[in-house]
Amino acid sequence: MRSLVVYSSQTDNTRKLAETVYKALTGEKEICPISDAPDPSDWDFIAMGFWLKAGKPDPMSLEYLPRIKGKSLFLFATHGAAAGSEHALNAMNYAKDLAFEAKVVGSYSCQGEVDPKxxxxxxxxxxxxxxxxxxxxxxxxxxxxxxEELKSLIVSLTAV
Ligand SMILES: Cc1cc2nc3c(=O)[nH]c(=O)nc-3n(C[C@H](O)[C@H](O)[C@H](O)COP(=O)(O)O)c2cc1C
Incomplete structure (x- = not known):
């Protein structure tokens, strides 16, 4: 299985989750920031990470998510809102709706430290x-x- 981890991150919170996913994956794999993201159609499994802006995935992720079609997709995100809050869940659902042509196999989100400014x-x-x-x-x-939560989730999802 060929796996691709794509992430959008300004202050490294989401990048940390992306690296966790990447390390937990086995087989052929690649990780790249969204600015360098390849055509998703060349991969079997895609893990896509975003940060929240104005209650939605960040702008670059908003553009990439609809491009993922017919693939197994794992979504992950960081946000200032509490984990499990309505705000965070709504944003994850928004991402799932945008990727409606993919097969979403799981998701994970948690808080990410917010710039004090x-x-x-x-x-x-x-x-x-x-x-x-x-x-x-x-x-x-x-x-x-x-x-650790994210690592366990990926290991359990990809276990054969
Ligand atoms: C301009 C801006 C807007 C943000 N809007 C939201 C938001 O609507 N909801 C939220 O929960 N967090 C919001 N945040 C917080 C970030 O989503 C959070 O800090 C995230 O972990 C940043 O990820 P990164 O370090 O990968 O860039 C915002 C942050 C910035 C800089």
């Missing part, structure tokens, strides 16, 4: 975004527990 800027808005209340607790994430 972004928190300050968002908190100063007349109507701060809902996820910002959770953002201070994202410090240090993805942490060891997140990495």
């Amino acid at each position: 972004i928190i300050e800027h968002a908190q100063a808005k007349p109507e701060p975004p809902v996820w910002i209340a959770d953002a201070p607790a994202a410090v240090g994430h993805p942490d060891e527990t997140n990495i």
Whole structure:
């Protein structure tokens, strides 16, 4: 099986998850940032990672997700919102809808430390975004527990 890990990451949180997925995969595999992402049609299994912006996958991921067609797809993400929050779940569902022509075999998301300047800027808005209340607790994430959870998930998904 040929596996491709593609990730979008500005501040390395999602990159850490991508590297975890890559290490846990066996067989022929490749990892690359979304800016260098190859044509997804050449791969059997694709793991695609994004970060959340304005409650959705980041803009580059929004463009890449619909291009993944007829492949097994694992989605992963980091965000300032709490893991399992409505905000985070809605964004993951948004990604799944965009990749409707792929076969989504699993997903994982967790908090990712938010740039303090972004928190300050968002908190100063007349109507701060809902996820910002959770953002201070994202410090240090993805942490060891997140990495282990993701690793176990990939190992169990790819076990024969
Ligand atoms: C401009 C901007 C917008 C963001 N919008 C959201 C958002 O809508 N929801 C959320 O949960 N986190 C939001 N975040 C937080 C990031 O998704 C989070 O820190 C993520 O882990 C960043 O991933 P990266 O380090 O891979 O770039 C935003 C961050 C930035 C910089």
